[in-house]
Amino acid sequence: MxxxxxxxxxxxxxxxxxxxxxxxxxxxxxxxxxxxxxxxxxxxxxxxxxxxxxxxxxxxxxxxxxxxRPESLSGDQARQAVQSRLRTMDASLAEQSMRIQEQRRDIARALSFVELCRGCSQRPTRVACDHCEISTGRGEISIMQVIWDEPAPEPT
The missing domain is CATH 1.10.1660.10 (Multidrug-efflux Transporter Regulator; Chain: A; Domain 2)
Structure with a gap:
């Protein structure tokens, strides 16, 4: 092929x-x-x-x-080296899985949060939304830091 x-x-x-x-x-x-x-x-x-x-x-x-395997002098030596590397890879995947699950929980909270805006007729700006009682919990949702618009620059 x-x-x-x-x-x-x-x-x-x-x-x-x-x-x-x-x-x-x-x-x-x-x-x-x-x-x-x-x-x-x-x-x-x-x-x-x-x-x-x-x-x-x-x-x-x-x-x-x-x-x-090509660098090993015996099957047992290869087994030990392969097991060590595979365990390290598995630990990495387990850590990644935990981070993914944490992010999925954060996204689920964000989905629930934005659902509260159903029917809102206000333009979605920081000025308008910051005065809404619904927006009080958004700071606890990590992904909302990406979704929410940045604050206006401080006057100099």
């Missing part, structure tokens, strides 16, 4: 896949003429790499992980 087909199937760019190849994460076979040919195993490997990168893992982390 050609790299353009693999990229299209995985929803990424040829450049991204070439970058992973340049980093030594995928080594496709080549035809007699030197053309790269990607197998289903290569596509699955690319898919795994993309999934991990999309979760925030660095390419260097994946290069290090991929290098464990």
């Amino acid at each position: 050609k790299i353009g087909n693999v990229a299209a199937r995985l929803g990424t760019t040829v450049r991204t896949l070439r970058f992973y190849e340049e980093q030594g994460l995928v080594r496709p076979r080549r035809t007699a003429g030197g053309t790269r040919v990607y197998s289903q195993d290569d596509e699955r490997r690319f898919a795994a790499i993309l999934a991990l990168v999309r979760l925030g893992f660095s390419v260097q982390t994946l290069v290090d992980l991929a290098g464990v």
Whole structure:
């Protein structure tokens, strides 16, 4: 399979896949003429790499992980090194999951908050909204700091 087909199937760019190849994460076979040919195993490997990168893992982390087995002198040494890296990755995902859940709770509070504005005919400006009794709880909702307009600059 050609790299353009693999990229299209995985929803990424040829450049991204070439970058992973340049980093030594995928080594496709080549035809007699030197053309790269990607197998289903290569596509699955690319898919795994993309999934991990999309979760925030660095390419260097994946290069290090991929290098464990070839650099190990025994299966047990490889097992220990792989387990250590996988545990670190799992802890990172657990922390990320907690941050995501916290943000989802904040978004849920924001959704409830903005629902209170249903039917409001006022223009949504800080001056108008700051005088509304509904707006008193918005400071406790983190994402509202992004939604709410900035205060007017202090007079100089």
